[in-house]
Amino acid sequence: MAKKKVTIFKKILIANRGEIALRIIRTCKEMGIKTVAIYSTADAESLHVRFADEAVCIGPAPSNDSYLDIARVISAAEITNSDAIHPGYGFLSESAKFSKICEEHGIKFIGASPEMIDGMGDKASAKATMLAAGVPCVPGSEGLIENAGHAIKMAAEVKYPVMIKATAGGGGKGMRICWDDENLKVNLKSAMQEAKAAFGNDGMYMEKFIQEPRHIEIQIAGDKYGNACHMSERDCSIQRRHQKLVEETPSPFMTPKLRKRMGDAAVKAAKAVKYEGVGTVEFLVDKNRDFYFMEMNTRIQVEHTITEEVINFDLVKEQIKLAAGVEITGQGYEPKLHAIQCRINAEDPQHDFRPSPGKITNYHAPGGHGIRIDTHVYAGYTIPPNYDSMISKLITVAQTREEAITKMERALDEYIIEGIKTTIPFHQQLMKDSKFRAGDFTTKFMDDFEIKKY
Amino acid sequence: MNLEEIQSLIKFVAKSGATEVELETGDVKITIKTPNKKKNGEPDTIIQQVPVGMPPIPVAPAAPAAPAAPAAPLDSVPAADDSKYVTVKSPMIGTFYRKANPEADVFVNVGDDIAEGKVVCVIEAMKLFNEIEAEFSGKIVKVLVDDATPVEYDQPLFLVDPS
Numbered sequence: 001m002a003k004k005k006v007t008i009f010k011k012i013l014i015a016n017r018g019e020i021a022l023r024i025i026r027t028c029k030e031m032g033i034k035t036v037a038i039y040s041t042a043d044a045e046s047l048h049v050r051f052a053d054e055a056v057c058i059g060p061a062p063s064n065d066s067y068l069d070i071a072r073v074i075s076a077a078e079i080t081n082s083d084a085i086h087p088g089y090g091f092l093s094e095s096a097k098f099s100k101i102c103e104e105h106g107i108k109f110i111g112a113s114p115e116m117i118d119g120m121g122d123k124a125s126a127k128a129t130m131l132a133a134g135v136p137c138v139p140g141s142e143g144l145i146e147n148a149g150h151a152i153k154m155a156a157e158v159k160y161p162v163m164i165k166a167t168a169g170g171g172g173k174g175m176r177i178c179w180d181d182e183n184l185k186v187n188l189k190s191a192m193q194e195a196k197a198a199f200g201n202d203g204m205y206m207e208k209f210i211q212e213p214r215h216i217e218i219q220i221a222g223d224k225y226g227n228a229c230h231m232s233e234r235d236c237s238i239q240r241r242h243q244k245l246v247e248e249t250p251s252p253f254m255t256p257k258l259r260k261r262m263g264d265a266a267v268k269a270a271k272a273v274k275y276e277g278v279g280t281v282e283f284l285v286d287k288n289r290d291f292y293f294m295e296m297n298t299r300i301q302v303e304h305t306i307t308e309e310v311i312n313f314d315l316v317k318e319q320i321k322l323a324a325g326v327e328i329t330g331q332g333y334e335p336k337l338h339a340i341q342c343r344i345n346a347e348d349p350q351h352d353f354r355p356s357p358g359k360i361t362n363y364h365a366p367g368g369h370g371i372r373i374d375t376h377v378y379a380g381y382t383i384p385p386n387y388d389s390m391i392s393k394l395i396t397v398a399q400t401r402e403e404a405i406t407k408m409e410r411a412l413d414e415y416i417i418e419g420i421k422t423t424i425p426f427h428q429q430l431m432k433d434s435k436f437r438a439g440d441f442t443t444k445f446m447d448d449f450e451i452k453k454y
Numbered sequence: 455m456n457l458e459e460i461q462s463l464i465k466f467v468a469k470s471g472a473t474e475v476e477l478e479t480g481d482v483k484i485t486i487k488t489p490n491k492k493k494n495g496e497p498d499t500i501i502q503q504v505p506v507g508m509p510p511i512p513v514a515p516a517a518p519a520a521p522a523a524p525a526a527p528l529d530s531v532p533a534a535d536d537s538k539y540v541t542v543k544s545p546m547i548g549t550f551y552r553k554a555n556p557e558a559d560v561f562v563n564v565g566d567d568i569a570e571g572k573v574v575c576v577i578e579a580m581k582l583f584n585e586i587e588a589e590f591s592g593k594i595v596k597v598l599v600d601d602a603t604p605v606e607y608d609q610p611l612f613l614v615d616p617s
Contacts, residue, residue: 079604
């Protein structure tokens with residue numbers, strides 16, 4: 001492939017806050033790109049504001065009037081003459097409307113096109129696209145269940161256990177797990193009654209019920225010339241109420257064969273949608289090592305850090321280069337080391353993880369070989385109550401998983417954050433848990449984990 | 455009592471909102487008074503530490519260890535002699551213009567009287583011109599931003615004497 005000459009951006013506006021804004025600013029600085037930080041009045045003292053070349057206050061504390069307000073963000077880009085906007089994660093990073101408006105204003109959105117965001121956002125159409133591309137999805141019925149006989153036929157194809165779901169459904173209503181034909185007949189009747197009562201529509205469809213799955217995702221990258229590659233997996237099964245708490249790579253459940261199959265599927269998915277930029281394909285993996293497409297995230301992720309550490313690669317830099325029209329390097333990356341990330345939140349683990357905003361009176365970060373901290377907080381910083389509770393990402397890298405865990409224990413012991421409650425004590429207990437240490441966990445792990453009093 | 459303990463005590467008194475606290479412990483007697491709030495809301499704390507049995511030793515007022523319950527946010531925080539003025543702040547991000555168009559006159563000059571609702575400037579964002587109205591009446595004391603300059607949210611635009 002001949003190297004095409006591209007001009008990297010001169011100035012990027014970071015449409016985000018907190019640790020990810022700082023992360024992006026750091027890579028831009030290394031690339032010689034000028035940075036513009038935007039901030040709400042609540043974030044005036046935040047580190048990302050200090051570290052950027054320019055900063056624009058865009059509104060009051062509530063996100064709807066600041067970070068999520070497209071008009072304000074675009075105005076800030078205009079008055080600073082920014083030629084690209086990096087949306088980070090969350091906020092407007094997966095807003096098709098924002099992507100389109102950037103396009104209309106001649107500002108490069110460092111993320112997916114509006115069509116791609118829409119395509120992947122609609123679960124039904126995403127699944128259809130993936131199936132057409134040959135990516136395994138959760139097996140299910142095509143169309144609605146016509147009657148009990150039809151249901152039994154479907155179940156034979158999909159294979160028990162199956163989940164029957166109300167097509168108009170939500171909130172867990174009209175859903176049943178079925179283990180055999182008799183079970184299915186009885187449950188179908190009651191589920192339909194429930195659905196009719198709750199949604200006025202008793203239409204039902206069927207999906208395979210994946211028991212105690214692992215959440216394993218594949219990092220991908222694609223360029224505008226149709227090339228795509230994957231950079232191996234991250235295991236994010238340790239979740240509480242669908243919020244990830246700990247991520248690691250490689251997954252303790254992975255084998256070289258499974259990595260090849262999942263990696264190939266992820267690259268197929270990327271090419272099928274002509275994906276440009278960095279993204280992640282999320283899969284559910286069952287105990288038989290069968291994997292199923294769950295969703296595709298068309299942005300940089302919170303846990304991109306552990307992939308960076310084990311393959312020695314700056315993903316944000318790659319993301320910016322791809323947006324500028326540079327090609328991917330064209331090869332896959334296998335993890336050479338083991339990395340674990342603990343998300344440190346301003347929450348009280350002893351009181352149901354309730355948020356604990358306030359002033360950090362004392363702060364001392366761990367250091368030494370194999371430690372990385374991505375954070376925007378410092379001693380004297382006041383955490384505003386208006387945004388999410390993640391204040392820091394503590395990452396350890398080592399030759400083996402056992403060493404990465406030991407390093408994490410050492411680092412957590414060194415980490416001092418006073419004045420607020422944090423989840424550091426929870427992570428300390430988790431690192432000592434025998435099932436965690438054995439790599440024996442699924443997405444159900446946190447349901448059974450009990451915090452010991454401290 | 456050591457210095458740390460005294461500082462903790464001052465913080466506690468300031469936070470509690472009490473105006474005078476007297477403490478006698480062992481051979482030490484301490485009186486803490488918070489007589490006045492300064493303009494910016496910080497109390498003037500006076501401390502007298504008197505070891506019982508000894509003549510009173512005058513102690514210079516210590517710098518307040520922590521401000522008392524925060525004063526209601528003032529609309530403007532200018533220098534001491536501007537304290538009676540209020541500022542018109544930008545409600546949006548864009549480019550500040552003093553005139554409706556290059557041929558027109560400026561909306562307001564220093565010395566002009568303005569009534570609530572008077573258009574004082576326009577701010578342009580994404581090719582749309584937004585008229586900015588004053589939210590109070592008074593006299594323009596100072597124009598804080600040059601014509602055709604970018605402004606951000608909450609940026610002070612005009613200093614106004616409301617009297």
